[in-house]
Amino acid sequence: MSTEHVPTRADIPDSDRWDLTHLFVDVSKWQEDFAWVQREYPKLQEWKGRVGESAQTLAEILEFEKSLELKMERVYHYASLQLAEDSTNNEYLARIGQVQNLLTKIGEAAAFVVPEILAIDDQKFAEFIADPALKDWRIKLHKLRRMKPHVLSEAEERILALGSVALSGYDDTFSQLTDVDMKFGVLTDETGREKPLTQSSFSSFLVKRDPELRKRAFHQFYAEFRDHEYTLAASLAYSVKADVFHARAKHYSSALAAALFPDDVPVSVYEGLISSVLGNLEPLFRYFDLRRRVLGLDELHHYDTYVPLVPEIETRFTFDHAVEMVLAALAPLGKEYVDVLAEGLRSKRWCDRYENKGKRSGAFSSGSYGAPPYILMNYKEDVFADVYTLAHEAGHSIHSWFSQTAQLFQEYEYPIFLAEVASTFNEELLTHHLLETTRDPKMRAYVINRQIDDLRGTLFRQTMFAEFEKIIHAIEESGDALTLDVFKSEYHKLLETYFAENFVLDPELDLECLRISHFYHAFYVYKYATGISAAVALSERVLAGDSGSVKAYLDFLRSGGSKFPLETLKAAGVDMTTAAPIESTLRLFERRLAELEELLL
Structure with a gap:
């Protein structure tokens, strides 16, 4: 039997690789910058004990730090991209190791700066901020100053710092246990081949069309979690305890706050997101019933909720064709957006297109100030989802491009709260474009089903996760014990709420509360739900042709990290302090469901 040939890096033509000469012409130039930082960073000590001396002195240390960070960001960017293109290259491995070691040394050398800024008294700080020497640093300093009520004495902060490693790492424990120690065995797939069942491969079995294979995968997978449930519950409980400890030590009202x-x-x-979703679960229940009927099942189990209702459509799009499709979909954003992206994906070679031996799997966008926002792909012409992946990563890259061209270095990085908005926005425009340009019922059903499942997984499911995180932290804060039974009981209540009455909740599903890695590093998942809601609201304004909506969206991309995320989104026309964006996304889910019902029933 023939096996697919994976080319080496040398086999990939330059035209299909990213062009890293935009970062450094060659390695010798990289080494020059690396050596410069090595030589210069010890000078940080010249400002130790002097940060609050004057506005001019504060400006000097901030500018010097910036000069180090600018070069280190680019040095790291180059080394990390090289490693991503071939992780087996020892030279690349050594280079990234050098960078990480130097970053640690710089962090240690600069550790005095923030505490000294926070130690400046309020009146003096107000005078500093008004000084022209600090006009480019006012936003950063105000954001930093907000933290002052939650910064302890030097001795207390030292104790917390010494204990930080001991009070963290629960997600690492989870990863080591579930990825290394736990053995899930093998499964015979629909072709008769034995395939390993792992944390990573579990989801691939749930999309198989054979219901018995999905069922076996589910029960075999969770049997291993059952064997380790007490260990996992203890790890999750102590992770929650650590969150509560940090919040109380730092004078916050709760771990969530x-x-x-x-x-x-x-x-x-956060609470508004949960209440909005809880009030609109009927369309989700309707979708589960549609699934059951289309799949021809008497009853629906959790392991039946991931298999596509429309099998993967047979398409073949070259990378260049995919670029054309994405650019056409993004045309409503105007000439500047489309031209920048077209040039980046074509002549400027931002994108590393295809798989090669040693290359990192998946896809990502990665930028540094004043340099291209590169895209890593492992594009396959016969995988239609890769067109969406290109649109998604292009959204991140253009967000970075607009941000760095409009903002100072110290304000260009956008927060994680906003990171997925621009990428998901592009996916929404691509879906709209595909539905506008195709009449083929199978293609339309595939695209609609894909969007529905995306909304289900990102809005409904992540909100359920966010509610679980809120509940278990509140239990710990109340003084009650978090045990395995408590975790499973609270999670089961949520499963009963978020799944339809005719949905079979297998007992093993209660163990899902122990296998979600984000739970061991809490209060992140809600950003997925708010992100997709903001993206839908923004895309609907643009597609409806609302006056000023395109300019508002491009200004959102340009804002970077110059404002807090809710303020940035409000300026773009989306107020996340209201229920409107969440409800708009819920209405989209219901509209798409009605279309899918019409196509499939």
């Missing part, structure tokens, strides 16, 4: 504070997101936004 502590997690939301850096982005200036009120707890009411």
Whole structure:
């Protein structure tokens, strides 16, 4: 039997690789910058004890730090991209190791800067901020200053720092246990081949068309979790305890409030997301019933919710054709957006297109200030989902491009809260374009089903996860014990709420509360739900031709990290402090469901 040939890096023509000479012409230039930083960073000590001396002195240390960060960001960017293109290359491995070691040394050398800024008294700080010497640093300093009520004495901060490693790493424990120690065995797939069942491969079995294979995968997978449930429950409980400890030590009202504070997101936004979704579950239940009927099942189990209702359509799009499709879909954003992206994907070679031996799997976008926002792909012409992946990563890259061309270095990085908005926005425009340009019922059903499943997984499922995180932290904060039975009981209540009455909840599904890696690093998942809601709201304004909507969206991309995320989105026309964006996304889900019912029933 023939096996697919995976080319080496040398087999890939230059035209299909990213062009890293935009970062450094060659390695010798990279080495020059690396050596410069090595030589210069010890000078940080010249400002130790002097940061609050004057506005001019504060500006000097900030500018010097910036000069180091600018070069280190680019040095790291180059080394990380080289490693991504071939992780077996020892030279690349050594280079990234050098960079990481130097970053650690710089972090240690600069550790005094923030505490000294926060130690400046309020009156003096107000005078500093008004000084022209600090005009380019006012936003950064105000954001930093917000943290002052939650910064402890030097001795207390030292104790917390010494204990930080001991009080973290629960997600690492989870990964080591589930990825290395736990053995899930093998399964015989629909072709008769034995395939290993792992944390990574589990999802691939759930999309198989054979219901018995899906069922076997589910029960075999969770049998291993059952064997380790007490260990996992203890790890999750101590992760929650650590979150609560940090919040209390830093004078926050709750662990949730502590997690939301850096982005200036009120707890009411988090709670509003949950209440909006809980009030609109009927369309989700309708979708589960549609699944059951289309798949020809008497009853629906969790392992039946991932198999596509429309099998993967047979398409073949070259990378260049995919670029054309994405550019056409993004045309409503105007000439500047489309031209920048077209040039980046074509003549400027931002994208590393195809798989090669040693190349990192998946896809990502990665940028640095003043350099191209590169895209890694492993594009396959016969995988239609890769067209969506290209649109998604292009959204990240153009967000980075607009941000760095409009903002100073210290304000160009956008927060994670906003990161998925621009990428998901592009997927929404691609879906709209495909539905506008095709009449083929199978293609339309495939595209609609894909969007529905995306909304289900990102809005409904992540909101359920967010509610679980809120509940278990509140239990710990109340003084009650978090045990395996408590975790499973609370999670089961949520499963009963978020799944339809005619949905079979297998007992093993209660163990899902122990296998979601994000739970061991809490209060992140809600950003997926708010992100897709903001993206849908913004895309609907643009597609409806609302006056000023395109300019508002491009200004959103240009804002970078110059404002807090809710303020940035509000300026673009989306107020996440209200229920409107969530409800708009829920209505989209219901509209698409009606279309899918018409196509499939």
